[in-house]
Amino acid sequence: MLRRAMGLLARPVAAARARSFSTDLPAAQTADSTFVEAWNKVMPNMDPPKTPLSFMQPRPATPSSIPSKLTVNFVLPYASELTTKEVDMVIVPATTGQMGVLPGHVATITELKPGVLSVHKGNETTKYFISSGFVFIHANSFADIIAVEAVPLDQIDANLVQKGLAEFTQKLSSATTDLEKAEAQIGIDVHSALNSALTG
Amino acid sequence: MAALRREGRRFAPLISPRSITAVRSSPIAPTHEDEGPIGVRYISTQVVRNRMKSVKNIQKITKAMKMVAASKLRAVQSKTENSRGLWQPFTALLGDLPSVDVKKSVVVTISSDKGLCGGINSTSVKISKGIHKLNSGPEKETKYVVLGEKAKAQLIRDSKKDIELIITELQKNALNYTQVSVLADEILKNVEFDALRIVFNKFHSVVSFVPTVSTVLSPEIVEREAESGGKLGDLDNYEVEGGETKGEILQNLAEFQFSCVMFNAVLENACSEQGARMSAMDSSSRNAGDMLDRLTLTYNRTRQASITTELIEIISGASALEG
Numbered sequence: 092m093l094r095r096a097m098g099l100l101a102r103p104v105a106a107a108r109a110r111s112f113s114t115d116l117p118a119a120q121t122a123d124s125t126f127v128e129a130w131n132k133v134m135p136n137m138d139p140p141k142t143p144l145s146f147m148q149p150r151p152a153t154p155s156s157i158p159s160k161l162t163v164n165f166v167l168p169y170a171s172e173l174t175t176k177e178v179d180m181v182i183v184p185a186t187t188g189q190m191g192v193l194p195g196h197v198a199t200i201t202e203l204k205p206g207v208l209s210v211h212k213g214n215e216t217t218k219y220f221i222s223s224g225f226v227f228i229h230a231n232s233f234a235d236i237i238a239v240e241a242v243p244l245d246q247i248d249a250n251l252v253q254k255g256l257a258e259f260t261q262k263l264s265s266a267t268t269d270l271e272k273a274e275a276q277i278g279i280d281v282h283s284a285l286n287s288a289l290t291g
Numbered sequence: 292m293a294a295l296r297r298e299g300r301r302f303a304p305l306i307s308p309r310s311i312t313a314v315r316s317s318p319i320a321p322t323h324e325d326e327g328p329i330g331v332r333y334i335s336t337q338v339v340r341n342r343m344k345s346v347k348n349i350q351k352i353t354k355a356m357k358m359v360a361a362s363k364l365r366a367v368q369s370k371t372e373n374s375r376g377l378w379q380p381f382t383a384l385l386g387d388l389p390s391v392d393v394k395k396s397v398v399v400t401i402s403s404d405k406g407l408c409g410g411i412n413s414t415s416v417k418i419s420k421g422i423h424k425l426n427s428g429p430e431k432e433t434k435y436v437v438l439g440e441k442a443k444a445q446l447i448r449d450s451k452k453d454i455e456l457i458i459t460e461l462q463k464n465a466l467n468y469t470q471v472s473v474l475a476d477e478i479l480k481n482v483e484f485d486a487l488r489i490v491f492n493k494f495h496s497v498v499s500f501v502p503t504v505s506t507v508l509s510p511e512i513v514e515r516e517a518e519s520g521g522k523l524g525d526l527d528n529y530e531v532e533g534g535e536t537k538g539e540i541l542q543n544l545a546e547f548q549f550s551c552v553m554f555n556a557v558l559e560n561a562c563s564e565q566g567a568r569m570s571a572m573d574s575s576s577r578n579a580g581d582m583l584d585r586l587t588l589t590y591n592r593t594r595q596a597s598i599t600t601e602l603i604e605i606i607s608g609a610s611a612l613e614g
Contacts (some may be wrong), residue, residue: 106395126390134421140490140502144387148381164380168468168554187532193503198529200384201542225547227384230528235380237551 153230161209165219165236172219178212181234182286183226194232201226205284207244208236218244220288222281235244243249249289256282294540336597339590343583350579356407357572364565366499370466371494372556378505378555381436381548385513386523391505393485395434396426397455399478399553400446401491401560402439404459409567411492411500411560412441418502419446419490423453438557455482466561468554475550485512486548491556492563498570500563507549510541 116132117270163181165173181192186205202225209218224238259278266272400419402412419442423433436456437443443457456478457535464470478487487507492500517526531537 121389123389129390129425130421133424134417137417139420140418140504141493142387142389142503143378143382146493146503147382147387150383164376165377166380167550168374168377169370170373174376185398185532190532198525199532200529200540200544201532202543219494225544227380227529229383233383235383237377237380237547 104222118194123154150229150233151231154232158232159194161192161194161196161232163236164233165208165210165238165241167238167241173210176210176212178210180211181236182207182209182211183236184208184221185226187204190233192226192228196232196234197229199226199228199285201228201257203236203238207284207288208241220247220285244288247285247289252282252285252289255287298461321508336590336593338587339541341594343586343590345578346583346586350576350583353572353579354459357569357576360572361570364562364569367466367558367562367565368494371555371562374555374558377551378548381551384529385508385526385548387486387506388508388516388523389504391486391506391508391512391516393426393508393512394431395483395485396422396431397434397436397482397484397487398422399436399487399489400438400442401489401556402437402442403560403564404462404563406495407568408564408570411563411567411570412439412503413445415560416445416491420450421505422488422490423450424465424575434482434484436482438474461557462561466554466557468550471554471557472550474552475546477545479549483508489552489556491560492557492567494562494566497566500567501520503559505552507545509554510538510545513541513545514538 103179104248121244123144127139127141160177160179163173163176163178163179164171165176179193183190183192184203184211185201186204187201189206190201204225205222206220207218208221219241221236221238222240226237227235229235231288256279259275259282263272263279265273266275399420400415402415406412423435426433433453435446435450435454436458437446437454438458438461440459443454443459446454458474458477461474486509489505489507491503491505493503493595513523513526517525531540543585
């Protein structure tokens with residue numbers, strides 16, 4: 092009984108407190124009103140669940156003139172590498188080749204292949220090797236790069252790359268099923284990309 | 292000292308006047324009464340002492356569980372906060388349409404495997420059932436995919452035929468993206484869906500967990516909504532590069548979105564579970580402490596009453612002898 096009382100206490104406190112957390116700021120549009128109405132009709136006794144809209148950081152609207160800097164969000168499952176960092180240019184390894192993104196780039200959705208991502212700000216360049224992901228370029232010069240793994244180039248060991256490449260080439264030649272062939276091919280792709288990243 | 296020793300070995304109640312009002316107000320009175328001759332009522336201190344021992348043990352155990360939950364929370368919390376950036380790009384691109392009208396929706400309920408974590412699992416199940424009701428209608432069907440033992444136990448009771456997949460023992464090894472993406476792959480392969488609704492408890496702080504539902508749409512529905520305008524209307528303005536067709540990229544996008552959102556959801560739920568367990572165990576230790584205080588008072592009163600009784604007997608016996 093005490094537990095339910097605590098739960099009831101927690102929810103209004105949470106609703107009042109939700110605004111003041113710095114980690115999750117409310118967006119201009121905090122909830123989908125059709126959803127809330129439909130919910131209240133079906134389950135009048137329960138508060139509707141929150142949706143990701145209420146936890147989004149709001150994004151600025153498309154400006155009329157091209158902004159001078161590109162704002163980049165580079166996220167990985169276990170860390171956010173760059174959050175709203177203002178840079179001059181990024182070069183992403185899209186499946187169609189290296190793609191340079193400048194402020195004012197047309198809105199695009201692109202899939203990435205294993206390769207080098209370089210972030211240019213002023214005179215300094217930071218390079219990461221990423222293992223595939225997606226990049227969304229929005230009309231307001233915001234770029235979201237979502238990758239599964241990313242390592243700075245200086246943390247890659249060249250010997251291990253060579254060994255891995257040799258291993259996967261050998262696996263491809265000895266592969267029997269389609270699945271094994273596909274896995275070996277992926278291994279070869281990643282390792283040769285790593286190789287060219289280190290040399291190029 | 293001698294009085295205490297005597298009291299411990301006493302079996303038959305001695306005759307004594309009914310001035311022991313303290314005994315009647317004790318909370319454990321009815322069941323442990325020893326009714327002696329001439330209607331004298333008092334509680335055996337042995338019983339109270341046993342009860343005090345067990346309550347003290349419970350307090351120790353719940354305090355230890357709270358410490359364990361606190362340390363586990365610290366470990367998961369940093370991972371969770373780092374993963375919060377993962378779903379934001381997808382919502383920025385595709386928006387959030389929980390009220391989308393689809394034929395086949397699948398509710399993915401995330402819960403814990405272990406209990407003693409307060410009410411978070413029941414809240415998740417209630418919300419899942421609410422969404423099921425919301426999406427029911429002619430030609431519409433809603434199925435469940437259940438993660439975690441606690442939700443499985445509750446949902447199997449009345450919605451057994453609607454459950455497609457049950458996955459348990461998620462937290463046996465530490466949560467990582469690879470494991471969750473394999474899980475997401477399994478779900479995507481085996482379940483047909485137009486919209487996936489992931490129900491979980493979002494971790495706000497150690498005392499507040501907000502039930503949340505994240506919606507992931509299948510690529511066909513994304514196309515349909517983009518064409519019909521509305522919230523996804525500017526999706527068509529985005530050029531889709533690479534791949535053979537736009538549909539292929541959107542398919543990959545939907546799958547990637549699902550695995551990312553699942554990863555964040557599973558981590559947030561794990562955090563909420565540890566936080567809820569911490570507060571449940573904390574309130575439990577506090578209750579045990581209160582109960583122990585009350586029992587101690589009862590014990591002391593009983594002890595003093597029996598000592599008083601003995602003294603009265605002795606004195607009255609002595610005064611009778613003197614006569």
